[in-house]
Amino acid sequence: MVDSSLRRRTHLVQSFSVVFLYCGNSSGSAQLQNYASEGDLHRPVDQRKRKRMQSNRESARRSRMRKQQHLDDLMAQVAQLRKENNQILTSINITTQHFMNVESENSVLKAQMGELSQRLESLDEILGYINGGVGHGGGLETTPVADQNSFINPWNMLHVNQPIMATADMLHQYY
Numbered sequence: 001m002v003d004s005s006l007r008r009r010t011h012l013v014q015s016f017s018v019v020f021l022y023c024g025n026s027s028g029s030a031q032l033q034n035y036a037s038e039g040d041l042h043r044p045v046d047q048r049k050r051k052r053m054q055s056n057r058e059s060a061r062r063s064r065m066r067k068q069q070h071l072d073d074l075m076a077q078v079a080q081l082r083k084e085n086n087q088i089l090t091s092i093n094i095t096t097q098h099f100m101n102v103e104s105e106n107s108v109l110k111a112q113m114g115e116l117s118q119r120l121e122s123l124d125e126i127l128g129y130i131n132g133g134v135g136h137g138g139g140l141e142t143t144p145v146a147d148q149n150s151f152i153n154p155w156n157m158l159h160v161n162q163p164i165m166a167t168a169d170m171l172h173q174y175y
Helices: 002-024 027-129 168-174
Strands: none
Touching: none
């Protein structure tokens, strides 16, 4: 807007000066030559202005293209990062599931170890009775005959021949 106002004023001043020079001077042809030379002076200015405007348009176009390319690159990077994120989440889920399976199996093995330890202790006690009660403060000699046929007699224990009953399903209720 300022540029257009300046142009109008410049044009009015030039028109006024041409009329003033024409009227004030007796030589009309000299006046016309001066006016023509002033018009020629404006042509290079207008041509430079057009070139500058064209150059600015090209620069703006290149800037828009660079901006669009940068935006496209960022969108591609977002897509790639999302893909990698999904792969990592899948890997974490698989690893977590594997960990839970190993932990469950470990719990089963611990329970089986406890049962086997108890069976081993029972078998050690039986061997102690058979071998004469070494380390048990007595043995078969001091045990009455009635006690040998009773429920406490290690040979009558039911749990010695029972299978180990711990399974992973039994232990899932605790986790």
